[in-house]
Structures are given as structure tokens and as C-alpha cells.
Amino acid sequence: MAVHEIQRFSNSERFWHITGAATFIVLAVSGLGLYARELSWLTVLTGGPYLSKWVHFLAGLVFALCQVMNFVQWRRDCSEWAEVDGDWLRKSGGYLWSSHAEVPEQGRFNTGQKIMFWSTSLESLGLLTTGIVLWVPFVFPKGIASLSLLFHAFFGVTLIMLIVIHVYLATAANPGTFRAMWTGRVSAGWARFHHARWWKEVDRP
Ligand code: HEM
Numbered sequence: 001m002a003v004h005e006i007q008r009f010s011n012s013e014r015f016w017h018i019t020g021a022a023t024f025i026v027l028a029v030s031g032l033g034l035y036a037r038e039l040s041w042l043t044v045l046t047g048g049p050y051l052s053k054w055v056h057f058l059a060g061l062v063f064a065l066c067q068v069m070n071f072v073q074w075r076r077d078c079s080e081w082a083e084v085d086g087d088w089l090r091k092s093g094g095y096l097w098s099s100h101a102e103v104p105e106q107g108r109f110n111t112g113q114k115i116m117f118w119s120t121s122l123e124s125l126g127l128l129t130t131g132i133v134l135w136v137p138f139v140f141p142k143g144i145a146s147l148s149l150l151f152h153a154f155f156g157v158t159l160i161m162l163i164v165i166h167v168y169l170a171t172a173a174n175p176g177t178f179r180a181m182w183t184g185r186v187s188a189g190w191a192r193f194h195h196a197r198w199w200k201e202v203d204r205p
Contacts, residue, residue, distance in 0.1 A: 004188045006202055008180045013073050017181055020066030023059045028160050030056040035153060060131050067124040070117075077108045078117040085111040095173075105196035116166060123162070126155040 009017075030052045033042030043052040084104040088111035091098035109117065130152040137145035170177050176190040191199040 005185045006188055006191045006199070007184060008186045008191070009184045011184065012069075014181060014184055016066045016069040016073065020063055020070060023063040023066065024159075024163065026059040027056060027063055028156075028163075030059070031156050032160075035156075057131075057135060060128070064124065064128045067121060071121050074109070074117055078114040080107060081114075085114070088112070100193075106194065106198065107201075108195060108198040110195065112169075116162070119162060120159065120166075123155045123159045126151060127159065130155065 026046060029042050030046040032039045033044075033046065034040075034049070034052055034056060040049065043049045046052040046055045084106070087104045088106070091103050093110060093112050094100035094103040130148040133140050133145060133148035134152055137148075140148075170181070174194070176187060177194075180186045180190075188199070191202070
């Protein structure tokens, strides 16, 4: 590791996040293809209408496991709430009506990332439970199966929207962030700019 670089993510964190991201893409493509008739052509990418159901089911199980592992690894960092978080929200994280210079120093994850963590964790739990009902609907009362279909679609579509925003923030909006997950390392300048409190606490070479 170069002297001016800082370790941001461990190999295990990267493995579970990248596997989760890859399975999410498979889930989004197969899910949209199975759900909407207008998008059924998407199932061509995941093996046709019959195979897509199995691809969606198996990718869903892998995705759920990745989310459990991400939860275990990041829950502590994402559970620290302090006054600075309120301040971060009031200043829209420096993205909308305030500038980055006005935003308070952030720890390993900023307030927006913590909200993202809890939203994706809860949405994933919702997708898993409703998904299990939909896999064996005859085991449950009819009302539960219909509600599961409704909520599975709702969680799926809102999670896709969240991830589009997440990918934008993790790439084009904040240059130098994507490599944090890809290589596990960030530049000292990036760490000081985005997570100054974490940068002060972290062990540096
Ligand atoms: C599909 C492509 C994806 C890309 C390119 C991507 C990229 C990234 C990057 C670069 C980070 C590190 C941010 C940092 O160091 O500050 C990150 C963190 C994170 N990712 Fe992703 N991600 C993707 C998909 C997902 C999915 C599908 C989920 C969950 C459903 C997810 C959940 C998270 C969470 C909870 C974090 C930590 C908090 C945060 O940075 O928001 N990501 N992601």
C-alpha cells in the first residue's frame, strides 16, 4: 500500500458487498422481467421465462446472505448517532442547499450512508420474507400471498431506485469513492475530505 493511501474496506467487506451488488443486478433484471409483461424481454438475459424464476430465487438467497454479512460487518459503524448527524441532515450533506465546507466532520460513514445502510437492510429483509411467501404461496392464506406480491414489488422497485442513487453517489458524484470498494483503499486526501473524523482516528502507515 502506498504511504499516502488508507485501508477503508477489508477483503471480507469487499467480497460480501461486491457479491451482493452483482446478485442485485441479476435480481433486478430477472425480477422486472418476471413482473411486468412489457419488460418480459429482459428474461432473455437470465435464461428465459422458466429459468429466470430459478435464477431469481437462487440469486435472492445469495443476496440475502450478503446482506446479513454486510449487516454484521457494518451495524456498529452505522449505529452511532450524534448531534452532527442532525447537522448533516439540516445541511443536506452539502449536496443541495449547503456547501461541503459547512458540513460537520464525519466518521467512517456519513449520515446519508447510515440511512442508506438501514434502508437497504430493512428493504432486503422485506424482500426476503415476502419472497419466501411467494415461492410457496399455497402454504399461506390467500390474503397473505396477495399482500406479499404487492409488498415484494414495492420493496423491489424502491430498492432499485435507492441503488441508482447509491451508485451515482459512489461513482460520478464523488470521484475516488468507487476504488474504495474495488481495491479496499482510498487516498489520504479523499479520507480527509469525506470522513475527517474517521481519518483522524484510523491507523495510518
Ligand atoms: C450495483 C452497484 C453498486 C456499486 C457500484 C456500489 C458501490 C459502493 C461503494 C463504492 C461503496 C463505498 C462507499 C464509501 O467508501 O464511502 C459502497 C458502500 C455501500 N453499499 Fe454499495 N454499491 C452497489 C450496490 C449496492 C447494493 C445492491 C447494496 C445493498 C442493497 C449496497 C449497499 C451499500 C452499503 C450499505 C454501503 C455502506 C454505506 C454507504 O456507502 O452507503 N450497495 N457501495
